[in-house]
Amino acid sequence: MKTFITLKAILFVFLAVESANAADKPLTRVNPFDLPRGVYSKDNIPEEVPQTLKLQAIFTIRGKKIATISGQNFMVGDFVAGKHLTNIFKNRVILDNAGKEESLVLQGMKFSIQKYMRN
Numbered sequence: 001m002k003t004f005i006t007l008k009a010i011l012f013v014f015l016a017v018e019s020a021n022a023a024d025k026p027l028t029r030v031n032p033f034d035l036p037r038g039v040y041s042k043d044n045i046p047e048e049v050p051q052t053l054k055l056q057a058i059f060t061i062r063g064k065k066i067a068t069i070s071g072q073n074f075m076v077g078d079f080v081a082g083k084h085l086t087n088i089f090k091n092r093v094i095l096d097n098a099g100k101e102e103s104l105v106l107q108g109m110k111f112s113i114q115k116y117m118r119n
Contacts, residue, residue, distance in 0.1 A: 056069065
């Protein structure tokens with residue numbers, strides 16, 4: 001019984017603190033009938049902007065292949081804009097988009113970087 005009363009006291013204190021914090025936060029919406037940002041009515045859903053993914057580089061560090069796609073680095077198993085990166089080859093990558101295979105090909109100049117050890 002004593003434990004139940006202690007739990008009730010902790011819950012009461014927690015709710016009192018949360019309600020006090022909620023009272024301190026200013027309302028961001030002027031019109032109470034406006035939907036919050038990012039929430040849309042069924043009639044006002046914005047059109048999705050198609051993402052164009054661009055393979056910019058493929059490199060290997062310590063035996064692990066890494067692909068730079070649209071400015072971000074990914075490894076096999078990562079998700080790129082909701083698509084699963086399944087394989088990285090020498091000049092292309094394979095993405096799985098819900099069972100549909102897509103390929104991004106590396107465009108541009110080919111160059112290699114060599115590291116020389118100083119004595």
